[in-house]
Amino acid sequence: MTIIDTHAHIDELEDLSGALERAFQAGVSDIVAVSVNLDSMKKLLDIAARHQQPKIHPALGIHPGMVKEPTQTEALDFMRANIKSAAAVGETGLDYWYKWVRKDEVERGKQKESFAFHLELARETALPIVIHSRGAWRDCLSMTVASGVKRALFHWYSGPVDILAEIIAAGFYVSTGPSVAYSPESRRAMTEAPLERIVVETDTPVNYRDGEQGFSAEPKDVTRAWKALAQLKNLDEQKTLETLNANARTFFGI
Numbered sequence: 001m002t003i004i005d006t007h008a009h010i011d012e013l014e015d016l017s018g019a020l021e022r023a024f025q026a027g028v029s030d031i032v033a034v035s036v037n038l039d040s041m042k043k044l045l046d047i048a049a050r051h052q053q054p055k056i057h058p059a060l061g062i063h064p065g066m067v068k069e070p071t072q073t074e075a076l077d078f079m080r081a082n083i084k085s086a087a088a089v090g091e092t093g094l095d096y097w098y099k100w101v102r103k104d105e106v107e108r109g110k111q112k113e114s115f116a117f118h119l120e121l122a123r124e125t126a127l128p129i130v131i132h133s134r135g136a137w138r139d140c141l142s143m144t145v146a147s148g149v150k151r152a153l154f155h156w157y158s159g160p161v162d163i164l165a166e167i168i169a170a171g172f173y174v175s176t177g178p179s180v181a182y183s184p185e186s187r188r189a190m191t192e193a194p195l196e197r198i199v200v201e202t203d204t205p206v207n208y209r210d211g212e213q214g215f216s217a218e219p220k221d222v223t224r225a226w227k228a229l230a231q232l233k234n235l236d237e238q239k240t241l242e243t244l245n246a247n248a249r250t251f252f253g254i
């Protein structure tokens with residue numbers, strides 16, 4: 001079997017070559033490597049050029065939590081200049097999770113400005129876009145629809161199911177990770193989402209609290225997301241995997 005990790009911050013791994021080797025042994029054929037700022041964009045383009053197994057597909061973008069960095073303008077210029085080397089735009093989006101952000105109109109304005117730039121670049125280049133929407137699901141969906149972008153992925157979707165229905169109706173995708181094994185919000189969303197619009201990911205190196213110990217994710221852990229999703233939806237594991245792989249290949253064009 002092979003499987004695709006559609007969202008990993010592999011430049012943040014301490015043991016990158018070990019993690020890539022373990023991923024390859026576990027059947028991971030492809031990794032979509034998302035960036036968060038100027039530094040990670042540069043690192044990921046370099047990593048993608050140096051590793052073939054698994055195949056690394058860099059996504060260029062600035063995380064909503066990073067838009068205040070002094071390199072923001074330089075990062076947007078770098079992204080535009082290097083977008084031909086990318087498989088996708090992202091990770092971008094909006095994050096209203098923290099109360100201070102909900103109270104800070106200037107911060108939200110900065111996030112929206114950055115997200116709008118990413119949406120426009122995705123529309124111009126016809127590349128898929130990977131969206132972080134935590135606590136900002138409604139604004140993310142409205143801006144995406146208004147932008148005219150066709151291929152949008154709401155990564156690690158764990159928001160309200162009414163907005164999820166609109167995301168699906170608009171033709172967009174959602175992803176889930178190992179949290180689908182235990183998180184009530186992830187499980188509710190993935191119960192509602194049709195399998196044909198789901199892809200799996202790890203958001204490496206996120207720490208998951210599954211089990212007694214918890215674990216820091218590597219791309220190989222995408223198999224946990226796949227198996228937990230199949231179990232949640234009461235579907236055959238192999239058939240589920242075939243659909244997940246087909247979804248990821250269609251969405252990213254890889």
Ligand SMILES: [Zn+2]
Nearest residue numbers: 007034091203
């Ligand atoms: Zn991420």
